[in-house]
Amino acid sequence: RFVNSPSELKPEYDFIVVGGGTAGNVVAARLSEISKYSVLVIEAGGSDEGNVALEIPYAAPNAMSNTSIIWDYSTVPQAGLSQRSIAYPRGRVLGGSSAINFLAYTRGSRDDFDRMASYTGDNGWSWNNMLPYFKKSEGFTRPVDGHSTSGQIDSNAHGFNGPLKTTVYACPAPIDPMLISTTKASPSQFPFNVDYNSGNTIGMGYIQSTAGNGVRSSSATAFIHPNINRPNLDVILNTHVTKLINVAGFFKTPDLRKVEFAQSRGGQRYTVRAKKEVILSAGAINTPQILHLSGVGSPLSLLKLKIVPTIISPFVGQDLQDHVLLGSQWYVNSTDTLDVITTNETAANNILTQWVTSKTGRYANVSGNIFAWLRASASLFSFFTPDPSAGPTSAHFELYPVNQFASYAVPAPTTGNFISVVKGVMSPASRGSVTLNSNDPFEPPLIDTGFLTNPIDIQIMIEAIKTAKEMFTLSPWKGYTLQPYGELGSAKTDSDLMKYIRSQATTFYHPSSTVKAGRSYDITAPLDSELNLKGAVGVRVVDASIFPYIPAAHIQAAVFAIAERGADLIKQTW
Numbered sequence: 363r364f365v366n367s368p369s370e371l372k373p374e375y376d377f378i379v380v381g382g383g384t385a386g387n388v389v390a391a392r393l394s395e396i397s398k399y400s401v402l403v404i405e406a407g408g409s410d411e412g413n414v415a416l417e418i419p420y421a422a423p424n425a426m427s428n429t430s431i432i433w434d435y436s437t438v439p440q441a442g443l444s445q446r447s448i449a450y451p452r453g454r455v456l457g458g459s460s461a462i463n464f465l466a467y468t469r470g471s472r473d474d475f476d477r478m479a480s481y482t483g484d485n486g487w488s489w490n491n492m493l494p495y496f497k498k499s500e501g502f503t504r505p506v507d508g509h510s511t512s513g514q515i516d517s518n519a520h521g522f523n524g525p526l527k528t529t530v531y532a533c534p535a536p537i538d539p540m541l542i543s544t545t546k547a548s549p550s551q552f553p554f555n556v557d558y559n560s561g562n563t564i565g566m567g568y569i570q571s572t573a574g575n576g577v578r579s580s581s582a583t584a585f586i587h588p589n590i591n592r593p594n595l596d597v598i599l600n601t602h603v604t605k606l607i608n609v610a611g612f613f614k615t616p617d618l619r620k621v622e623f624a625q626s627r628g629g630q631r632y633t634v635r636a637k638k639e640v641i642l643s644a645g646a647i648n649t650p651q652i653l654h655l656s657g658v659g660s661p662l663s664l665l666k667l668k669i670v671p672t673i674i675s676p677f678v679g680q681d682l683q684d685h686v687l688l689g690s691q692w693y694v695n696s697t698d699t700l701d702v703i704t705t706n707e708t709a710a711n712n713i714l715t716q717w718v719t720s721k722t723g724r725y726a727n728v729s730g731n732i733f734a735w736l737r738a739s740a741s742l743f744s745f746f747t748p749d750p751s752a753g754p755t756s757a758h759f760e761l762y763p764v765n766q767f768a769s770y771a772v773p774a775p776t777t778g779n780f781i782s783v784v785k786g787v788m789s790p791a792s793r794g795s796v797t798l799n800s801n802d803p804f805e806p807p808l809i810d811t812g813f814l815t816n817p818i819d820i821q822i823m824i825e826a827i828k829t830a831k832e833m834f835t836l837s838p839w840k841g842y843t844l845q846p847y848g849e850l851g852s853a854k855t856d857s858d859l860m861k862y863i864r865s866q867a868t869t870f871y872h873p874s875s876t877v878k879a880g881r882s883y884d885i886t887a888p889l890d891s892e893l894n895l896k897g898a899v900g901v902r903v904v905d906a907s908i909f910p911y912i913p914a915a916h917i918q919a920a921v922f923a924i925a926e927r928g929a930d931l932i933k934q935t936w
């Protein structure tokens with residue numbers, strides 16, 4: 363049930379999940395399958411229901427500017443981005459970032475998960491052991507235009523009965539045949555990959571997304587709403603967890619199973635206790651923030667903010683990783699592009715009407731249908747600049763072609779037709795941090811992505827731009843792609859490209875690795891390999907914070923899968 367006010371809560375639950383986001387809702391749904399466990403989810407945001415903007419796959423990018431459903435964060439000035447501070451929204455609504463994200467469903471590679479297994483010393487995180495969890499959460503769905511997916515996915519790699527709906531494109535785009543022809547024109551550079559979610563991510567293939575029947579699937583629609591009538595599951599919305607309180611006596615291992623929360627900034631503080639565990643699933647920004655507010659971190663930094671240290675864990679909030687993004691645009695020799703949606707109101711309304719009446723058409727789709735993940739040249743790497751990727755099945759960079767003007771840095775022109783290639787550094791070496799700015803839980807933390815502070819990452823982005831340019835010299839693009847738009851057109855040397863990248867790059871919004879899992883003796887890892895907070899009784903972290911290295915993919919699928927395993931680890935313990 364949804365609980366309307368703190369007075370309706372029980373004083374104790376077996377499990378309290380902090381954050382009804384991507385991972386938290388999976389954990390709550392799986393734990394409440396066991397009827398004798400009582401489970402409470404505390405979510406800072408409101409309901410996701412009745413908000414059409416969250417349902418339309420194509421409109422996803424609009425959600426992140428709706429301040430009623432996001433944590434409206436921005437980063438500190440970024441050394442690697444010409445000192446720009448960039449917008450850094452997170453989902454603040456039931457479903458968390460899975461309710462507002464861009465729907466790409468990409469798991470990461472065999473090497474990503476095998477590296478996580480070897481880093482943590484826990485083979486349960488290996489690709490072979492995680493694949494069943496990917497399949498468990500997934501319910502692959504026939505695309506709404508009814509086309510056959512034969513040759514577009516490898517059905518052996520997918521789950522068809524899980525709650526989270528996934529699919530491929532619902533509406534073909536004019537550039538799709540050119541992209542597929544690219545894999546034939548230059549198969550060594552752009553190999554066709556029938557399914558990047560099968561362990562080997564490298565090549566060009568069809569994009570999968572978290573949608574089904576023309577609407578978004580999120581952790582709220584998949585894991586909470588279908589189970590909300592369970593008598594052992596309570597969900598309270600619009601409720602902000604302010605800290606965990608240590609209830610152990612002096613000289614005892616800290617026991618943080620008392621959760622403090624409030625419903626407004628100056629509002630009354632309440633508490634609720636967990637008999638078994640508190641699971642922190644507030645995401646890679648807010649989970650370290652809550653830990654810091656609870657006195658878990660570097661004692662010196664905490665004392666400066668008048669927070670009493672409870673557990674010395676200086677790496678909480680350190681090592682943030684994310685994927686840096688750059689959109690580049692080219693004019694095209696065609697008027698049949700998606701630019702019509704921003705430049706022609708009548709056309710946009712017709713597309714919207716089609717979606718409203720039948721949940722089909724362009725709005726049932728994400729912005730692109732086919733993309734590529736590629737390896738950088740081996741010559742970029744040396745003893746001094748080692749390859750940051752997990753191995754040969756992990757991409758160094760992404761090329762995501764979109765048949766319209768796409769940039770998160772410069773406004774779209776009011777006329778013209780474009781193809782954009784959104785590029786990302788998928789196996790970054792740079793790392794940043796999340797630190798407290800204040801001991802007020804309602805104050806945003808200081809977020810530093812560290813983007814492009816490691817020189818290898820900018821070299822990889824330069825190679826990504828050059829690869830996109832080379833793609834447009836291949837035969838399928840002759841006569842279609844015209845001159846590059848804006849600053850890219852005048853960038854001739856690597857140093858020009860560097861300037862262009864640093865002045866326009868933003869983010870894929872994938873913060874991770876801020877409360878890493880690792881071996882018991884690894885002081886850089888605040889969690890053990892089963893996601894328990896080291897040095898505490900009764901606290902686990904299950905969200906994007908836990909990855910020791912960011913997977914070389916858009917990370918929600920990996921978050922869903924680690925949450926499935928996290929729930930199993932909790933069940934095994936109890």
Ligand SMILES: Cc1cc2nc3c(=O)[nH]c(=O)nc-3n(C[C@H](O)[C@H](O)[C@H](O)COP(=O)(O)OP(=O)(O)OC[C@H]3O[C@@H](n4cnc5c(N)ncnc54)[C@H](O)[C@@H]3O)c2cc1C
Nearest residue numbers: 381383384385406458459463464466603645906916917918
């Ligand atoms: C704009 C955007 C686009 C993205 N696009 C994609 C994409 O296309 N594909 C992809 O794979 N990934 C994408 N991502 C990333 C992906 O969505 C996230 O990495 C993933 O959903 C994170 O899951 P999580 O469980 O760690 O955190 P979240 O899903 O963010 O959940 C955290 C939850 O905790 C709640 N919370 C936080 N603090 C508190 C508190 N103090 N008290 C109570 N509740 C709290 C939040 O409100 C939220 O509901 C995108 C993200 C964004 C923001």
